[in-house]
Amino acid sequence: MFFNFFIPDFLKEYIYLTKLKMKFRSCKIYSFRIAKNVEMGKSVIIMNNAVVHKNCKISDYSYINSNTFLGYAEIGKFSSVGCNCQIGVPIHPSNYISTSPFTYGPNNLFDVPSFYEEFQTKTIIGNDCWIGSNVVIMQGVRIGDGAIVGAGSVVTKDVPPYSVVAGIPSKFIKLRFNQEKIDALMDLKWWEKDIEKIKEYKHLFISGDKWYFNMK
Incomplete structure (x- = not known):
């Protein structure tokens, strides 16, 4: 412990x-x-200065870009999260006498144990989602598989699979595909297959917007 005290912060960070x-x-x-x-x-990628809080889960082949904060979140496979996002952000009590954590959190003014949990409900981001930069996703929101959230959006409600949302607060813009194609993708669930099996679908991934015609 004595030796630890004299280790510079940058060296502690490097060791960790x-x-x-x-x-x-x-x-x-x-x-x-x-x-x-x-x-x-x-094969997860976590870029510079990203913060990943305790109890978070990030699944295979997903990445978190620079300066993004994950509070209490689970991210599926093959999902892309842009820079400067706030996902599963802490909440404050609105029905207490004060919203300040100095009155209820750790090291509060009254020297009592913390009695409010800022991370209460997990935020779920599905598989193959694209979350644009500077997005805020509130606690407890569920982003469906294949969904896209436009840059700068504030998401307060669940987002259906393969839909595009954007705005403050975010609003439904469109579905990425017609329902027939969405049903085919939700039935295929390619992200759940092992990598060698996914490689067998190479012809779909390299066929651009003609992928659906090559499924048949």
Whole structure:
């Protein structure tokens, strides 16, 4: 403990980042601001200064871009999260005498144990989602598989699979595909298959907007 006191912060950060890289060997991690009990799948990418809070889960082949904050969230496979996003952000009590954490949180003014949990409801981002930069997604919101959230949006309600939403607060813009194509994708659930099986669908992924015709 005495020796620890004299280790410069930058060196502590480097050591912790090295431990993270060793723990998640298949991943590319560039931020030390990741809690110890985070679950991470294969080939995940976490960019500089991203914050991943405790109890978060990030599944295979998803990435979190720079300066994004994950409060209490689960992210599916093959999802892309842009820069400067706030996902599963902390909440404050609106029915207490005060909304300030100095009155109810850790190290409060009254020297009593914290009696309010800022992270109460998990935010779920599905598989193959695209979350644009500067997006805020409130606690407890569920983003369906294949959905797109436009840059700068504030998402306060669930987003259906394969839909596009944008705005403050976010509003439904359109479906990415017609219902027949969405049903086909939800039935295929390609992201749940192992990598070798996904590679067998190469002809779909490289056929651009003609993918549906090549499914038949």
